[in-house]
Amino acid sequence: MTADAVRVPVSLGERSYDIVIGDGLLADAGSLFRAVLPKARAAIVTDVNLANRHLPALEKAFLAAGVEASAIVIPPGESSKSFEVFELVVDQMIGGRYERGDAVVALGGGVVGDLSGFVAGVVRRGMRFVQIPTSLLAQVDSSVGGKTGINVRHGKNLVGVFHQPDLVIADTGVLDTLSEREFRAGYAEVAKYGLIDDPDFFAFLEANWREVFAGGPARGHAIAVSCRSKAAIVARDERETGDRALLNLGHTFGHALEAATGYSSARLVHGEAIAIGMVLAHDFSVRMNLMGPEDAVRVRRHFETVGLPTRLDQVPGGLPDADGLMTLIAQDKKVARGALTFILSRGVGRSFIARDVPPEAVRHFLAGELGAA
Amino acid sequence: MTADAVRVPVSLGERSYDIVIGDGLLADAGSLFRAVLPKARAAIVTDVNLANRHLPALEKAFLAAGVEASAIVIPPGESSKSFEVFELVVDQMIGGRYERGDAVVALGGGVVGDLSGFVAGVVRRGMRFVQIPTSLLAQVDSSVGGKTGINVRHGKNLVGVFHQPDLVIADTGVLDTLSEREFRAGYAEVAKYGLIDDPDFFAFLEANWREVFAGGPARGHAIAVSCRSKAAIVARDERETGDRALLNLGHTFGHALEAATGYSSARLVHGEAIAIGMVLAHDFSVRMNLMGPEDAVRVRRHFETVGLPTRLDQVPGGLPDADGLMTLIAQDKKVARGALTFILSRGVGRSFIARDVPPEAVRHFLAGELGAA
Ligand SMILES: NC(=O)c1ccc[n+]([C@@H]2O[C@H](COP(=O)([O-])OP(=O)(O)OC[C@H]3O[C@@H](n4cnc5c(N)ncnc54)[C@H](O)[C@@H]3O)[C@@H](O)[C@H]2O)c1
Ligand SMILES: NC(=O)c1ccc[n+]([C@@H]2O[C@H](COP(=O)([O-])OP(=O)(O)OC[C@H]3O[C@@H](n4cnc5c(N)ncnc54)[C@H](O)[C@@H]3O)[C@@H](O)[C@H]2O)c1
Ligand SMILES: [Zn+2]
Ligand SMILES: [Zn+2]
Numbered sequence: 001m002t003a004d005a006v007r008v009p010v011s012l013g014e015r016s017y018d019i020v021i022g023d024g025l026l027a028d029a030g031s032l033f034r035a036v037l038p039k040a041r042a043a044i045v046t047d048v049n050l051a052n053r054h055l056p057a058l059e060k061a062f063l064a065a066g067v068e069a070s071a072i073v074i075p076p077g078e079s080s081k082s083f084e085v086f087e088l089v090v091d092q093m094i095g096g097r098y099e100r101g102d103a104v105v106a107l108g109g110g111v112v113g114d115l116s117g118f119v120a121g122v123v124r125r126g127m128r129f130v131q132i133p134t135s136l137l138a139q140v141d142s143s144v145g146g147k148t149g150i151n152v153r154h155g156k157n158l159v160g161v162f163h164q165p166d167l168v169i170a171d172t173g174v175l176d177t178l179s180e181r182e183f184r185a186g187y188a189e190v191a192k193y194g195l196i197d198d199p200d201f202f203a204f205l206e207a208n209w210r211e212v213f214a215g216g217p218a219r220g221h222a223i224a225v226s227c228r229s230k231a232a233i234v235a236r237d238e239r240e241t242g243d244r245a246l247l248n249l250g251h252t253f254g255h256a257l258e259a260a261t262g263y264s265s266a267r268l269v270h271g272e273a274i275a276i277g278m279v280l281a282h283d284f285s286v287r288m289n290l291m292g293p294e295d296a297v298r299v300r301r302h303f304e305t306v307g308l309p310t311r312l313d314q315v316p317g318g319l320p321d322a323d324g325l326m327t328l329i330a331q332d333k334k335v336a337r338g339a340l341t342f343i344l345s346r347g348v349g350r351s352f353i354a355r356d357v358p359p360e361a362v363r364h365f366l367a368g369e370l371g372a373a
Numbered sequence: 374m375t376a377d378a379v380r381v382p383v384s385l386g387e388r389s390y391d392i393v394i395g396d397g398l399l400a401d402a403g404s405l406f407r408a409v410l411p412k413a414r415a416a417i418v419t420d421v422n423l424a425n426r427h428l429p430a431l432e433k434a435f436l437a438a439g440v441e442a443s444a445i446v447i448p449p450g451e452s453s454k455s456f457e458v459f460e461l462v463v464d465q466m467i468g469g470r471y472e473r474g475d476a477v478v479a480l481g482g483g484v485v486g487d488l489s490g491f492v493a494g495v496v497r498r499g500m501r502f503v504q505i506p507t508s509l510l511a512q513v514d515s516s517v518g519g520k521t522g523i524n525v526r527h528g529k530n531l532v533g534v535f536h537q538p539d540l541v542i543a544d545t546g547v548l549d550t551l552s553e554r555e556f557r558a559g560y561a562e563v564a565k566y567g568l569i570d571d572p573d574f575f576a577f578l579e580a581n582w583r584e585v586f587a588g589g590p591a592r593g594h595a596i597a598v599s600c601r602s603k604a605a606i607v608a609r610d611e612r613e614t615g616d617r618a619l620l621n622l623g624h625t626f627g628h629a630l631e632a633a634t635g636y637s638s639a640r641l642v643h644g645e646a647i648a649i650g651m652v653l654a655h656d657f658s659v660r661m662n663l664m665g666p667e668d669a670v671r672v673r674r675h676f677e678t679v680g681l682p683t684r685l686d687q688v689p690g691g692l693p694d695a696d697g698l699m700t701l702i703a704q705d706k707k708v709a710r711g712a713l714t715f716i717l718s719r720g721v722g723r724s725f726i727a728r729d730v731p732p733e734a735v736r737h738f739l740a741g742e743l744g745a746a
Contacts, residue, residue, distance in 0.1 A: 087456050094527045125522065125533050149498065154467045160498050161534055
């Protein structure tokens with residue numbers, strides 16, 4: 001294994017596992033896999049983009065370690081998180097005679113991870129599962145915590161299971177082939193961990209974001225800190241009944257924006273939506289007299305600096321009015337029985353779960369933001 | 374609640390729940406539901422046969438207890454355990470705005486229970502779940518233990534999750550509208566609990582089977598003993614990694630027969646298949662010198678007496694030869710890495726898990742049985 005690899009343990013009792021993070025780790029994937037699953041076969045699920053770029057290296061590593069592997073390649077993009085592709089991959093998994101002790105190996109971004117984790121969770125009522133996240137978002141967010149799922153016509157991620165992986169291998173070097181836009185979108189989730197409860201990390205990012213984008217030790221550090229942060233929250237609340245909601249900072253607004261743009265990644269990708277959402281969450285917190293304006297300005301400025309959108313008028317193609325956005329917010333799955341739960345903040349690194357936020361206050365705030373555009 | 378209702382606890386830590394058993398319990402379903410899930414809405418899933426017979430009584434009971442309920446009606450029969458019906462019910466569940474805290478309520482046999490348990494397990498990554506089993510098989514077997522799932526073209530129950538119910542309500546009176554053939558098939562699973570590890574219960578059944586078929590206290594007793602027996606095994610081994618395999622007594626042969634008859638219930642229903650399977654398992658145990666012939670004769674005679682099939686030549690439409698049956702056995706999901714695991718017996722109530730049974734011995738035995746036909 002590369003000398004400088006870092007292990008972040010995710011402590012979930014008998015479902016505990018490690019996230020291994022390092023530059024060039026794909027070459028060690030075979031031995032890492034074998035150490036955790038000595039006898040399992042590997043059913044790799046990946047998308048076309050990864051199949052062309054990194055699948056050969058993974059297959060080579062598996063071959064070298066004597067791991068029997070085959071690959072199922074799905075189309076790239078959010079539309080693969082569908083019943084149709086789900087059924088197709090399940091069918092191939094069973095047709096390939098994979099058993100409970102064998103592993104589904106997700107090589108890809110969050111789409112591949114969410115879909116194949118769901119497959120691993122239900123084939124023979126649960127197979128082993130290994131994540132090899134290849135997008136920044138997947139390395140710091142979607143591959144950690146065991147949430148899996150697909151989309152239905154009523155909304156995103158509404159169908160799935162909690163199914164923890166047995167191992168996560170994050171090769172920070174594979175991010176070099178990720179598009180600048182996708183990297184930046186994933187970076188919004190990295191910054192989120194600073195904003196939730198780690199002001200020092202946010203300050204580190206303000207000072208070192210160029211190095212994180214460029215690659216090398218600063219990138220590895222940022223990913224490790226992010227994983228540690230998510231792992232701690234997940235360990236406290238595996239099934240999202242409490243604290244885990246903090247991870248939704250910026251997401252209630254963000255999801256509404258994604259819905260408003262028809263989940264068209266041409267218009268807005270998830271990280272861009274939540275970048276705007278996090279800025280809105282802080283501005284709204286200022287409006288609610290929860291914090292002074294200085295920290296909200298810091299948040300907005302940092303996202304501007306790295307090239308993320310921060311304002312509603314930056315969403316291409318226009319948006320519905322405040323009432324329209326409120327309807328989308330109410331439809332978001334995080335709304336329980338009519339009460340609005342938001343993640344608000346008392347300052348950088350001081351986020352908290354606010355229950356019973358008055359919908360009227362949110363509507364007024366959004367009307368103002370839209371008017372300002 | 375009816376005075377003579379019996380509660381069988383299923384002890385699974387924080388996933389523990391009760392099976393409530395009694396004649397006429399459907400009328401109390403509303404208050405039983407409320408006691409466990411004080412604020413949940415109920416999304417009833419049922420099939421056409423039950424919708425005509427028992428759904429009105431359930432809706433009345435829910436109304437009386439102030440439980441908001443609506444019903445999704447699926448076609449009856451095994452073919453509803455499909456991706457297609459699964460997707461349809463999931464879609465209606467989400468369209469109906471049911472949340473995590475709401476309950477899917479399965480009113481029906483094992484088909485309705487398995488399908489809707491899977492739906493409950495994956496909608497919003499897990500909703501509450503209540504089983505109201507209406508077939509004998511469902512009351513003593515499929516509604517207890519948390520296994521859910523659907524069939525795929527490669528085989529039965531290959532896709533699903535473990536998702537424990539919050540409550541099981543077994544109204545022994547609703548079995549009066551079950552067809553004689555379905556009742557008898559379910560009875561095979563009742564007798565199975567005696568054969569696994571309870572010789573006294575098997576003796577009780579030999580003496581009292583007519584009363585069990587007729588209804589009343591003997592039926593309630595047989596169902597309660599069966600549930601207690603399954604609950605104990607499930608509590609020891611929730612995820613079927615060990616002891617729970619005992620529940621597969623007769624099932625390796627039985628599944629092969631179901632596959633050989635194309636899962637056509639016109640030819641063979643599950644309970645008939647495993648009745649033959651249990652007789653074969655005991656006869657094969659005699660052949661393997663594990664037990665003397667007397668107990669095997671007892672098993673065969675009791676099944677004959679109640680009108681269950683016991684011989685391969687009773688399967689309408691003919692069967693493949695021994696090699697063909699062996700292929701089907703090898704395809705059964707309980708086969709791990711080529712080794713044959715069978716549930717064999719040392720006598721009535723003395724079943725055990727036999728690993729590494731020589732396939733050649735099974736093939737010879739089956740060839741003999743087929744030849745004898
Ligand atoms: N399960 C969770 O907890 C969780 C958390 C956050 C997000 N998500 C989900 O994650 C998904 C978004 O993930 P994503 O942003 O990774 O999307 P994605 O998987 O679609 O990846 C984005 C694009 O980048 C490509 N790509 C990925 N890695 C690459 C690489 N190394 N080189 C070149 N191209 C590469 C992909 O092919 C794709 O076209 C959403 O569906 C979201 O719902 C899940
Ligand atoms: N999850 C488990 O642990 C488990 C265990 C054993 C079997 N199963 C599954 O259970 C299924 C078989 O269950 P089943 O035998 O109940 O089949 P089923 O649900 O198809 O019911 C049999 C028939 O009886 C009808 N019926 C049910 N209750 C009735 C009533 N009270 N009055 C009139 N008609 C009634 C049904 O409409 C159906 O036509 C199979 O799919 C099998 O795989 C699951
Ligand atoms: Zn996110
Ligand atoms: Zn059975």
